[in-house]
Amino acid sequence: MKMKVSGLLAFTLLSISIISLGLTGAVNAQTMTPSLTVSTEYSNYTTGNSIEISGSISSLSESTIPVTFIVVDPNGTIVKIGQLEHDSQGNFSTIVPTGGTMNTSGEYEIRANYGNISKSTTTFDFTATGGSGGVVNPPPVAPTPEPVAPTPEPVAPEPVAPTPEPVAPTPEPVAPVVEQVVNCGPGTESVNGICQVVQTAEPEEGGGCLIATAAYGSELAPQVQMLREIRDNQLMNTESGSAFMSTFNEAYYSFSPYIADMERESPMFKEIVKAGLTPMLSTLTIMESAETESEVLGLGLSVIALNLGMYIAAPALIAMKVNQQIKSRK
16 A cells, blocks of 8 residues: 555656656747737717727737737726737727717726737726717707887887898718728637627537536636636746647546536536535636746646645545554554
């Protein structure tokens, strides 16, 4: 029994060493961090206007990473979301129509992200109105004629010039809404010139965390979305993280479909898997703060070590202790 436990611990340490050697070589691939700026054409808008969002990326990265943005209303609710492609100089722009979910007056915020490399925000004021355009001026009121004082002697009335009829103001032309064709990345589609997230009922096999999706009942569950965000925003934006995910996926998708089927067939097994995933999800929250190559590498090794300790080393030590107590009673 002691030889089996010792061999298991040795295998654990060997696995950590192999992963460390595979990830260390990507640390030297860091480049100068690009700087992202975003702004709007005007600082004030009303219902029916179109908001032109533009910006640029300095020190552009060699990899093609789209710019994603969200528009948040004064209550903190996301009302618009999109993804933009930049040109070779790092410039990008799009036109977002108002109305729809934008029905609250106040200060709105635009939050833009260049992958997980650079972030930028800007604000604008929005006035929600009842109609589809701006505020319409009231019609002019004809002036009231002044009273004429009577005279004791009859006087021929002077001719009075006719009062001109009020002329209705000419409405100002409204600029047409230009729908811009946007090349959206995987997982999004173009809707009115804006890249929006495509939400499917079931994930394609090999495209997500099958075990966690089956355990929590939906790929839109907060736990599954956290795993997806760590994969896309931290791991896939670095060379070391991409190398790790390539190796991990080959092993993971060889057995995960069978476990996911067992979860769907057995509610009890599903609850056991969910309880087993909870410690791992807690340790993975450490990766949300990783932004650079070195941080992804350092925090990734720490998470691997914590999970190996919780799922392998700790149970092995407990089993060894119980075995010693059983032998001592004999």
